[in-house]
Amino acid sequence: MGINPQDKKALSDALARRLPAYYRHVCIMLAEGKQTITSSELAKKVGNTSAQVRQDFFTCGGVENYHPDTLKDWLSGLLGIKKEHHMVVIGAGNLGRAIISFKDFNTDGFFIDAVFDNNLMLDGMQICGIPILPATSLEDYLSANKVDIVVITTPASVAEEILEKSVKCGVKGIWNFAPVDLRSNENIEVQNVHLSDSLLTLSFRMNEKNNWKE
Amino acid sequence: MGINPQDKKALSDALARRLPAYYRHVCIMLAEGKQTITSSELAKKVGNTSAQVRQDFFTCGGVENYHPDTLKDWLSGLLGIKKEHHMVVIGAGNLGRAIISFKDFNTDGFFIDAVFDNNLMLDGMQICGIPILPATSLEDYLSANKVDIVVITTPASVAEEILEKSVKCGVKGIWNFAPVDLRSNENIEVQNVHLSDSLLTLSFRMNEKNNWKE
């Protein structure tokens, strides 16, 4: 049982995106007091088929049983959220503030410890109780404190530089909102979130549907 | 040339997500004054292969030539951004504010005309020059004004209700940031953006990589 260490092939992106949805719905059903969950129930929630749920779970090594607690625990392990993650946010703009204010992260063990901004007027201030530090002190901070994930909400121009500093200081993950495609490498995992791309994808689908009607 | 109207099969999600990235990089290269773009150059930018770029373009009906202007124009048409899109944001919280402050949207013809919030204290105020209106007036507003896209930044509990009102009033797209999986249907296209899912996917990849090293 469990992922075979020899088998070094990463699981597919499609699956890596479905796992959080499984986890989210299992948590909801657990909170609702459900005693058991079937593959078809879960499939219905996330919008796929029971066969895919079972195949996904099989691919991930299999789970003991389908009790909500067991499922939640097993998915937590897969998602790596049995340990705490410490994060810093780069950029104290609107998006940075929005991310800091997402209280939900804490329940899954994600903690934001500091915010960095190059506007020195903000130095010493706080956002939701998180201190704002000068951008120039980032490297010192990363060297002195254990930071697992760096969240980039800066303009595109400085994103690559922040990535490099992060790697140098042993950070293992980047959650990037700047409109550049940063790449994962052997030292660090990158998750790019391109909000405007997402809006364009929506527009594309709306347009596609509209064209069919003609 | 062009998508055959008879061929009613939607293009794949993978492709629908790559198109905005092609567009983004073409715009950048155009701004940089590049005179021509090859499939391998573009592939390198977006992180795939030249064969895939050519196959994608072929699947989308093909483009006349690879001049940056031609490519940008052609991709604009595909993405449906040759026409303006009028949007309203539901929820004047931090995320709502962040989205309103993204000036970049405007350049692609996306305009935010109003923000709705159920906190009556905010009624009559503005965010970046956009008026805040009471949530109760949403349906009236949607009936009286042409709104193409509704952006949901509310708690999960009210998202479904907003979707239904939007459909009823002829809105064609939903950009949903609430942590519920809203579904597209024949009347409306939904794009779900689950930020915490995205963070969990990052955590999953970090964990996966870490396990291999053991």
Add this chain to the structure above:
DNA sequence: TAGATTGTTAATCGATTAACAATC
């Protein structure tokens, strides 16, 4: 012209779906 690049078909690869014996 020669070299590079595209458009398009065919081959391969991987993900999803189907099937069904084993288990609950």
Add this chain to the structure above:
DNA sequence: TAGATTGTTAATCGATTAACAATC
């Protein structure tokens, strides 16, 4: 026990990659 559900293998389907003649 009978009915439903799972775990797992096999079949199918679709997306990516390769190949190469036609074009730039």
